[in-house]
Amino acid sequence: MLHTPWHLSSARFSLDTMASADPLDSALDLLRRLNPKDVKQNVDYLCQLAPALTEELLESVDIPLAVKQCLKTKRDFLCCDYNRDGDSWRSPWSNEFQPPLDDGEGIAPSDRIRKMEVKANEAFDVYRELYFEGGISSVYLWDMDDGFAGCVLLKKAVSPSPKSNGSWDSIHVFDAQDRARTAHYKLTSTVILSLGNEAENLGIMDLSGNMVRQVEQDMAVEDDGSHVANIGKMVEDMELKMRNLLQEVYFGKAKDVVGDLRSIPPLSETNRDRATQREMINSMAR
Incomplete structure (x- = not known):
């Protein structure tokens, strides 16, 4: 219960x-x-x-992405609301639902969109290996009246020791509206980050949260392959920006707060170093 x-x-x-x-x-x-x-x-x-x-x-x-294995290809894929139909999830590798639906059917993209989905999964599988050196990626596309939409999912979880762990989940949802020789893309990206560590001199640390950013852009389109390249570039740029923001702003601020609350070296040494630094600055000013 x-x-x-x-x-x-x-x-x-x-x-x-x-x-x-x-x-x-x-x-x-x-x-x-x-x-x-x-x-x-x-x-x-x-x-x-x-x-x-x-x-x-x-x-x-947005919740951390769940992982399932494709029964047909034996490859792992990520689950979210965009590939769900009831209690079944569609595999991007086989285009089949797991477990199989009772009626034998489910919401699946058209042939044209499915071909783009296959290319996008191949492209982001390379992207995942280059930037994450592991993890899992999945791309899902679906039809819309004036174009198509989709989501790019990336997940990496590590546990270097029994007392430390971390996970990165990024969810990039986009729609593409076809225009004359161009397309208008709207991308909404969410990063869910969780870090945990336990050490004698630090205690228990739990740092977790999520960040959401959105961008719109018009880009040139020659064929369906251009869509895959354009989406890949937008996702790559957005992930780099969000990672830098997390590292420089949020982690930097958290480090300052933790440093003010709890000092690893004795506070007497820290205060002595600060007093020496002030004395040197004052002497230089004189």
Whole structure:
């Protein structure tokens, strides 16, 4: 039996009795206040508390990507709401749902879009190896009235020691609107990062969160291969920007905060070094 934690049990009142508020907004607001590392578990709990919100929550909340293995090709692929049909997920390698659907059918792209999907999976498999040196990638495309849309999924998880682990999940959702010799692309990228470490001189550290960025761009198109190249370039640029932002701003700020809260060397040595530094600066100024 799955037990609901007290902090989510208390949410039942908010979701069931706040008639003046949108239940979905209340659920999303609650998720923003909880530990991002436990977002998947918390979404499951909220779906139990408010089953009517299940579909909207799964569509609105980005959670760490699940991994399944294609039974036909024996290759791993990533699962998200964009390749899901009920309780089955479509493999980008075989284009088949797992487990098989009862009616034997599912939502699948047209032949033209499927050919692009195959090329995109091949291209991002190379990209994954170059930038991540491991991990898993999956690309899914679907038809739209004025073009097509899709998502690029990347996941890398490491555990260098029993007391340290980390995971990177990036979800890039885009749509491409065909125009005369060009296409208009709109890309929304989400990175979910989780880092955990435990050491005697540091204690237990849990750093996790997510970042969302969006960009729109018009690019030249000659054929369907141009779409794959354009999407690849946009995803590559966006991932580099988000990684640099995480490293320089968020990690840098976290390091400063941790340094102010807890010093690895004795504070007496740190204060003595700071006093020496101030004295040198004052003497140079004189």
